[in-house]
Amino acid sequence: MKVSIFKPRTDSRRWYTALDWDKVNGKLFPYYLLAPSLIIIFGLTIYPIFYSFGVSLLNYNLLIPGKSFAGLGNYMRLFMDSEFWASLGRTLYFAMVSIAVQITLGMIVALVLDQRFVGRGWTRAIVLLPWGVPTIVNGILWKWIYQPNYGALNGLLYQLGFIKQYMQWLSDPWLAMHMIIIADTWKVLGFYVVLFLASLQSIPSDIYESARVDGASPIRQFIHITLPMLRPTFLLILVMRTLETFRVFDIIYALTQGGPANGTKVIGYMAYEETFRFLDFGRGAAVSIVITLLVAAFSLLYIRMFFDRDVQFS
Template sequence: MTSIDLAERAGQTPGAARRPGFTEPNETTLAWLLVLPSLLIILGIKLYPLAYSLWLSGFKVSVLSPVARYVGTDNYVALLTNPNFQASLGRTLYFTVASLVIQMVLGISIALVLNTPFRGRTFVRALVLLPWAVPTVVNAVLWQWIYHPQFGALNGLLNLVGLIDQNVQWLGSPYLAMNMVILADTWKTLPLYVIMFLAALQTVPDELHQAAAVDGAGFWKRFVHVTLPFLKPTMVVVLVLRTMETFRVFDIIFLMTAGGPAGSTTVIGYYAYLEAFRNLNFGAGAAAANIIVFSVALISLAYLRLLRTRAFD
């Protein structure tokens, strides 16, 4: 019996018969071949720069001394013992904690309001999401004009209602600048909290609220004992994702204040930029950037640990 007859009996065309010496790849090999292009892209734009940054942080490299000189962990020690870097770390922690607390409270509050039936709720929900679509550059320029000491809308409004009698330098005061940046960042990122918590509120059964109301529970008790347990998994996800974003904040600081006034808004991300691209101390700049990476990695590990606990199953 010929190979053509065998192929016809197997339901194959003669051309589909395997060639001598040809073996089809198994599923594992085929899967690796399919994801190989993506892995190469990730290696090129993610892993290689990270590895190069780790290597660079162990050397003394600058424009004045372009020849790399190995210094081990000296760059990290110098940073961690530098008062300016310690101050930037404190500002970063303040920006992170203040942003998370304000945005978490406002996000849950607005989501509760938008979860209540009222006329025009769909339009209001769409309106709340608009700031999320605004690019960071546009957001920074917008709030710079709002805070403008002479022509800004904020001073004009406060003067109109009589809360101030002279214009305030919102971004010119070391005590106000960071808080004003937090306010601008909150306006843009608040829709993320709202949409996440609003989605979580859809999972709360109405029967539980009705039963709690029959038992005489007020709004606060119903929120704590009925609504909040359903929000906890979402709170963990949003908390950790936003913690990673706020801890490595750079763009809005760079655009609005450039680390000023008097360094009052110089966070770790901007400090790393100054070391690498202003002071041209590439080794120290890489070390500062790696400290951010290590910190974000620890937050990610904490995130995974929290998700595995039974409290959030």
């Protein structure tokens, strides 16, 4: 390294040459690209979650003037409220039954649509149609179908001789819950079918070939090849569905408003009611924080399952 005595390197000079503007630009470049999105996501999602936690620590009821610090009071009262546990239980029940139904049906429909038949492309498109229906429209549509006096379901079942008398589909808590699951399944099933179809097609056909050569029956092929290969899809649906049940709202709002006898009041609906009907922001925030924590726990599970090896886009 030559050091010229005629041109001594001053500190400032060194600083200037050392700084490769292109490189610095290069280093910051990703952050420029990320900045707008990060500002939006931090400002409107992450910051509010923490703010929500703050609100949950307050006595903050719009019907009572003033706010005061409540500590964990809102949580304590919540955990002592049987209605809270009941609605949490309903949410999990909703998740479990809908997962079981939707995975089984989705699987069967996908297997059928994987066969060769005339009009297969069209059928696949038709199956996805209900997925596009806005949830509130789905709710009102099924409310009309289930209508006890003039609804299509009663009319159809009666004309076909399946029922002797018109039924009240949404009068009984247990029945209402299942009727909601049916309405929900109609809307989302197509999406799961398409997921299953995509992974069915990704199974190399030579595996089946060799199995057939070995004399394996179609049922054995299904159990030993298809099912294991679909495992990731099963898990994906399992977690996605569980997470989605925490945000179920529209369909309940349209069909039962949480009734009958609170039989369909899931946790998301409870949070809405506490906050925007009873105007108890403190308690509502506490419910929403509980939901957030549960969702976070399930999300971690989700990330663990699928993105462990590579947290980024894989």
